[in-house]
Amino acid sequence: MDEMVNVGKCQNIPNGEGRKCTVKGEEIGIFNTGGEFFAVANRCPHEGGPLSDGILLGNEVVCPIHSRKIDLKTGRVAKEDLENKTFEVSVKNDEIFIHP
Numbered sequence: 001m002d003e004m005v006n007v008g009k010c011q012n013i014p015n016g017e018g019r020k021c022t023v024k025g026e027e028i029g030i031f032n033t034g035g036e037f038f039a040v041a042n043r044c045p046h047e048g049g050p051l052s053d054g055i056l057l058g059n060e061v062v063c064p065i066h067s068r069k070i071d072l073k074t075g076r077v078a079k080e081d082l083e084n085k086t087f088e089v090s091v092k093n094d095e096i097f098i099h100p
């Protein structure tokens, strides 16, 4: 069966913000875009910037280091041939689960 890891309550991540957590030794950024939650590897695929500290623009996070935009649904970096790892997310009873 599909493994799920509880990474905390929805209210711990305000709308328009991101938080980081560690699942199986991997740092993951979790983002709330208007009540929809996304999870991507927290290290920017460019040079490792901490994406959970970035600013959200719709479904993209702007990396705080060199301002590349990463699509939270696809992991694609805008205008570049770079891609970030994404994780399936589900919400049950106000708890967020990552499928690592």
Ligand code: FES
Pocket (backbone or CB within 6 Å): 044, 045, 046, 047, 048, 049, 063, 064, 065, 066, 067, 068
């Ligand atoms: S480290 Fe993220 S854009 Fe350079």
